[in-house]
Amino acid sequence: MGNPSLTLNGRSIEFEPGQTILEVARANGVTIPTLCHLKGCHPTGACRVCLVEVAGARSLVASCSTPADNGMNIQTNSERVLKTRKLTVELLMASGKHNCITCERSGDCTLQDLAYAHGVDEIRFPVTPQPHATEDANPFIIRDFTRCILCGRCVQACQDVQVNRAISFGYRGPKAKIIAGPDVRYDQSDCVFCGQCVQECPVGALVEKKGKFLGRVKDVQKVRTTCPYCGVGCQLNLHVKDGKIVKVTGVEDGAPNKGRLCVKGRFGYDFIYSDERLKTPLIKENGEFREASWDEALDLVANKFKEIIAKHGPDAVAGVSCARSINEDSYQMQKLFRAVFKTNNIDHCART
Numbered sequence: 001m002g003n004p005s006l007t008l009n010g011r012s013i014e015f016e017p018g019q020t021i022l023e024v025a026r027a028n029g030v031t032i033p034t035l036c037h038l039k040g041c042h043p044t045g046a047c048r049v050c051l052v053e054v055a056g057a058r059s060l061v062a063s064c065s066t067p068a069d070n071g072m073n074i075q076t077n078s079e080r081v082l083k084t085r086k087l088t089v090e091l092l093m094a095s096g097k098h099n100c101i102t103c104e105r106s107g108d109c110t111l112q113d114l115a116y117a118h119g120v121d122e123i124r125f126p127v128t129p130q131p132h133a134t135e136d137a138n139p140f141i142i143r144d145f146t147r148c149i150l151c152g153r154c155v156q157a158c159q160d161v162q163v164n165r166a167i168s169f170g171y172r173g174p175k176a177k178i179i180a181g182p183d184v185r186y187d188q189s190d191c192v193f194c195g196q197c198v199q200e201c202p203v204g205a206l207v208e209k210k211g212k213f214l215g216r217v218k219d220v221q222k223v224r225t226t227c228p229y230c231g232v233g234c235q236l237n238l239h240v241k242d243g244k245i246v247k248v249t250g251v252e253d254g255a256p257n258k259g260r261l262c263v264k265g266r267f268g269y270d271f272i273y274s275d276e277r278l279k280t281p282l283i284k285e286n287g288e289f290r291e292a293s294w295d296e297a298l299d300l301v302a303n304k305f306k307e308i309i310a311k312h313g314p315d316a317v318a319g320v321s322c323a324r325s326i327n328e329d330s331y332q333m334q335k336l337f338r339a340v341f342k343t344n345n346i347d348h349c350a351r352t
């Protein structure tokens with residue numbers, strides 16, 4: 001027996017049992033917009049932007065959370081779908097302060113894209129006043145509740161992707177809000193400032209504090225690189241403007257981190273601009289450092305090792321491999337100590 005099939009926008013399509021309508025559509029090149037859907041997480045159907053029309057169903061269904069079924073006849077862009085989606089977008093735009101002009105996410109905001117795509121050039125509904133003040137007391141993340149659409153992606157990113165469980169939904173009705181702990185500031189909660197919530201926020205409700213007013217998506221160039229901090233080798237995108245980093249994001253689908261980062265990888269890049277950064281080896285003579293070439297410094301270290309081993313034996317030396325080194329470098333270091341120096345005095349610094 002073959003796979004089940006359905007009709008999508010008039011096209012007959014086979015699908016894998018267990019796929020949702022959204023997954024079938026995406027697998028077949030049909031775009032259904034989403035706001036709350038977070039890849040790899042359980043669909044919540046919260047934003048209602050992915051509604052589609054299924055023949056015979058009384059109401060529109062959320063494609064992210066509705067399993068595809070054999071024989072379904074689905075329309076993703078019918079007049080009814082587009083009208084409802086436009087209304088949803090209008091209501092979201094009216095749910096806070098969405099003026100876009102100085103928003104950090106302008107040009108990279110799913111709500112803004114949806115408003116444009118559906119021709120929302122005026123908001124017909126009264127804008128709901130937002131009762132929660134913006135939080136920017138911590139060094140890394142600004143939480144602007146006036147731009148939060150309560151999609152819940154940040155909560156899933158924190159709870160399910162990073163498994164930090166620092167934030168959740170709090171309050172009800174017009175006071176509804178994403179809260180940290182019992183509704184305290186991020187820096188007073190269990191938040192570890194991994195910044196995953198910021199990366200997954202589809203609008204400008206969570207932004208990187210250090211990058212504010214330094215450049216938006218149209219101004220920056222993305223440069224993919226490997227995190228310099230530890231041996232895991234997480235893949236980063238540096239967002240660079242005029243040679244300076246504006247912000248850092250994890251490379252989605254890039255192994256090994258699949259878009260996730262820790263606080264150091266995401267926010268700890270200031271050191272590269274430090275005036276105190278060492279750029280050449282230094283050799284200390286008569287209590288003072290002087291700059292040296294790599295050849296000179298390496299010869300000095302090698303000769304010192306030789307001298308100590310000749311005088312006191314191989315167990316008089318020890319090595320600690322840097323936690324920032326990649327596995328291959330740590331392997332080479334233990335080879336140097338065990339096979340060349342003939343000592344087992346070799347360890348690895350586990351802390352970063």
Ligand code: SF4
Nearest residue numbers: 098100103109203204
């Ligand atoms: S969050 Fe999006 S829609 Fe709202 S102000 Fe920012 S760019 Fe505009």
Ligand code: SF4
Nearest residue numbers: 158191192194195197
């Ligand atoms: S920064 Fe990380 S730990 Fe803190 S709330 Fe966001 S996802 Fe959770």
Ligand code: SF4
Nearest residue numbers: 148149151152154201
């Ligand atoms: S902060 Fe962003 S991700 Fe979290 S609920 Fe609000 S809009 Fe969604």
